[in-house]
Amino acid sequence: MRTTFSLLAAGIALLAALPALLPAGLLIASIQMLVAALFASAYGMLSGRAGMLSFGHAAYFGIGAFATVHAMNALGGTGLLPTPLMPLVGAAAGLAVGIVAGWFATQRSGTSFAMITLAIAELLHALAPQLKGLFGGESGLSTMRAPAWGLGFGSTVQVYYLTLAWVLLCLGLLYFHSRTPAGRLMLALRENGHRLRFLGYDVHGLGVSAFAISAMFSGVAGALQALGNEAANYAVFDAGVSAGVVLNSTIGGVGSFLGPALGAALMTFFGYAASDATQSWLLYQGVLFVLVMMFAPAGLAGLVAAGARLVERRGWRTAASVALLAAGATVLLGAGGVFIVEMLQRLCSQDYRALAQAAAELPAVRLLERPWSPTALSTWMLPAGLLACGTVLAVVARRRVGSAT
Structure with a gap:
């Protein structure tokens, strides 16, 4: 109290x-x-x-x-x-x-x-x-x-x-x-x-x-x-x-x-x-809502309550390690998802299509203060790597929670 x-x-x-x-x-x-x-x-x-x-x-x-x-x-x-x-x-x-x-x-x-x-x-x-x-x-x-x-x-x-x-x-x-x-x-x-x-x-x-x-x-x-x-x-x-x-x-x-x-x-x-x-902020809002409904139906308050129960059962060290893993997974998955959405939003925009038609090729897309070629494998390997690493951290965090309970 x-x-x-x-x-x-x-x-x-x-x-x-x-x-x-x-x-x-x-x-x-x-x-x-x-x-x-x-x-x-x-x-x-x-x-x-x-x-x-x-x-x-x-x-x-x-x-x-x-x-x-x-x-x-x-x-x-x-x-x-x-x-x-x-x-x-x-x-x-x-x-x-x-x-x-x-x-x-x-x-x-x-x-x-x-x-x-x-x-x-x-x-x-x-x-x-x-x-x-x-x-x-x-x-x-x-x-x-x-x-x-x-x-x-x-x-x-x-x-x-x-x-x-x-x-x-x-x-x-x-x-x-x-x-x-x-x-x-x-x-x-x-x-x-x-x-x-x-x-x-x-x-x-x-x-x-x-x-x-x-x-x-x-x-x-x-x-x-x-x-x-x-x-x-x-x-x-x-x-x-x-x-x-x-x-x-x-x-x-x-x-x-x-x-x-x-x-x-x-x-x-x-x-x-x-x-x-970004122009796609409503899309992110909708995706966040879907993810909460799928993985945390009790909402953010439910996650806080789950964290408190984990502290009571296994102590601060276990809870802190799970929180760090979950935070890392969230950042990596979010970064990979945002990169893909922003790239696709620019590639599908009317201005970009006009530029591509005039140049007879797919020009580079400027994102994060640097150009990214949509045809280069390295452009899409970056978000794929972020998503893969984030998924691994999420799986480890979930197993840690399962073993703690």
């Missing part, structure tokens, strides 16, 4: 110190990571604890964003709802819409439930460009953060601390809810809803409450997004936003409380860093 609290305190201290450690560009990315972490945690409560897979959670994220923009424009960030309290508007809007949508969606379970949630989000996405008074049409709505409580909220640092405060508060409330009897009943709802109904509980009411609470915190995440961007566009209802939170939560691990937040933060940073470096 002390170790958990120590790690938690260290993490919060690190988050509080980020404005002094990061440049402005990375601090903006950190705000997006915090928002994504809260959104994934809200979704993880519904999917992981209650066992309800939603494919349309962008609806409540977007409703929270637009409600906050309208409130900021109407109230000017003063009165009973100054700028720091504007996420309460997103929470109220997400809760209200979540109760209505949840009442309909939870009439069914499984695939039917997932399809209903997807339909609700797609309905909003289709209507938003037409309802210009509510959603601003193609250009969306814009606003400005008003000064409050002696703060101007014109700097990225102040917006970061406001976002951090709300994210920590919401995560604390989500954790508190998970320890209440209602939160524990969600686990029973996930495991065996029929038995829960047999015991006399209102299963539909429990499902609606889980859906509404998840939608409420998703609305807070949308409100924080609107506060940070000072704008909202109907693109927040896009299916890609819903798919992104499912992907991020699954990669992090919906089976643990902080798993979705961890996955969302890492994948948001990955998208921020990789989108500037």
Whole structure:
């Protein structure tokens, strides 16, 4: 318990110190990571604890964003709802819409439930460009953060601390809810809803409450997004936003409380860093998701838990050796895979095909600050060697884990 609290305190201290450690560009990315972490945690409560897979959670994220923009424009960030309290508007809007949508969606379970949630989000996405008074049409709505409580909220640092405060508060409330009897009943709802109904509980009411609470915190995440961007566009209802939170939560691990937040933060940073470096970053994201589903279905949090169990059984030395082997395998396999993908992406690009047609041969491809001939055997031997070495290290690490258990 002390170790958990120590790690938690260290993490919060690190988050509080980020404005002094990061440049402005990375601090903006950190705000997006915090928002994504809260959104994934809200979704993880519904999917992981209650066992309800939603494919349309962008609806409540977007409703929270637009409600906050309208409130900021109407109230000017003063009165009973100054700028720091504007996420309460997103929470109220997400809760209200979540109760209505949840009442309909939870009439069914499984695939039917997932399809209903997807339909609700797609309905909003289709209507938003037409309802210009509510959603601003193609250009969306814009606003400005008003000064409050002696703060101007014109700097990225102040917006970061406001976002951090709300994210920590919401995560604390989500954790508190998970320890209440209602939160524990969600686990029973996930495991065996029929038995829960047999015991006399209102299963539909429990499902609606889980859906509404998840939608409420998703609305807070949308409100924080609107506060940070000072704008909202109907693109927040896009299916890609819903798919992104499912992907991020699954990669992090919906089976643990902080798993979705961890996955969302890492994948948001990955998208921020990789989108500037390569055009194929979405492909890498998809490949990573497939690999996690195949080899680590419990997500990154599951890997951390497995490492902790290995330390308890065989000590730090064995765990450290396995971690080093796994890290080496990941680096080598990743380097080989990236090399092949980037080479193929350049070879298949329209510009390269035009050059090859004009030159009547396959010109060299520039990668890693040097040219690579696509017809040379050495060009393809390099990634093949990296993949082979990475595979060997992965096999050794897996056997080491097997012998340790």
